[in-house]
Amino acid sequence: DGGITQSPKYLFRKEGQNVTLSCEQNLNHDAMYWYRQDPGQGLRLIYYSQIVNDFQKGDIAEGYSVSREKKESFPLTVTSAQKNPTAFYLCASSPRQGGTLMNTEAFFGQGTRLTVV
Amino acid sequence: KQEVTQIPAALSVPEGENLVLNCSFTDSAIYNLQWFRQDPGKGLTSLLLIQSSQREQTSGRLNASLDKSSGRSTLYIAASQPGDSATYLCAVMGTGGFKTIFGAGTRLFVKA
Numbered sequence: 001d002g003g004i005t006q007s008p009k010y011l012f013r014k015e016g017q018n019v020t021l022s023c024e025q026n027l028n029h030d031a032m033y034w035y036r037q038d039p040g041q042g043l044r045l046i047y048y049s050q051i052v053n054d055f056q057k058g059d060i061a062e063g064y065s066v067s068r069e070k071k072e073s074f075p076l077t078v079t080s081a082q083k084n085p086t087a088f089y090l091c092a093s094s095p096r097q098g099g100t101l102m103n104t105e106a107f108f109g110q111g112t113r114l115t116v117v
Numbered sequence: 118k119q120e121v122t123q124i125p126a127a128l129s130v131p132e133g134e135n136l137v138l139n140c141s142f143t144d145s146a147i148y149n150l151q152w153f154r155q156d157p158g159k160g161l162t163s164l165l166l167i168q169s170s171q172r173e174q175t176s177g178r179l180n181a182s183l184d185k186s187s188g189r190s191t192l193y194i195a196a197s198q199p200g201d202s203a204t205y206l207c208a209v210m211g212t213g214g215f216k217t218i219f220g221a222g223t224r225l226f227v228k229a
Contacts, residue, residue: 040221041221090160090161
């Protein structure tokens with residue numbers, strides 16, 4: 001079945017460590033996104049990628065890094081520079097129609113809950 | 118700067134009741150608006166997508182409306198069921214392509 005797979009479901013990070021969250025999709029979508037969700041707040045965009053080997057910063061990119069070497073994969077690294085990384089992280093993808101606009105549904109993974117210990 | 122607000126933050130209703138969830142946005146220059154459902158600890162599931170040129174969309178017991186000029190959208194749920202209990206999020210895609218702004222959601226609890 002087509003979909004988006006995030007792993008792991010739960011992740012624990014020690015202070016000062018870098019950790020990488022995985023996101024894989026087999027929907028043949030061009031665009032992929034990473035969001036952070038904190039309790040009582042809406043989703044906030046960390047990074048997005050419209051095409052392979054290209055990605056752009058979202059609203060809260062500081063302390064995070066991404067890569068897009070393959071169409072199917074968009075891993076997110078939470079670096080030690082991110083001072084408050086405990087949150088629920090969601091990956092999404094969508095088809096890219098024509099130019100720069102995405103005028104269709106976005107599909108989300110099941111999320112990774114990251115906790116700093 | 119686009120801001121999306123959802124009211125109420127939480128809602129508890131008895132089974133069978135019809136209900137309305139509200140979403141308001143500050144910038145009417147949008148391309149589309151989407152309603153999502155999120156179960157606890159899970160990802161988001163798209164419920165309805167309304168293009169900027171549309172006034173409403175329907176799927177089963179769900180009906181979403183859009184009034185761009187007033188910056189409002191409503192999600193109407195008919196004959197609510199305990200299985201409808203979840204958080205409902207509204208998201209607006211504005212100018213700039215991939216800028217989608219989410220509301221904080223309305224947590225719905227339907228009592229059996």
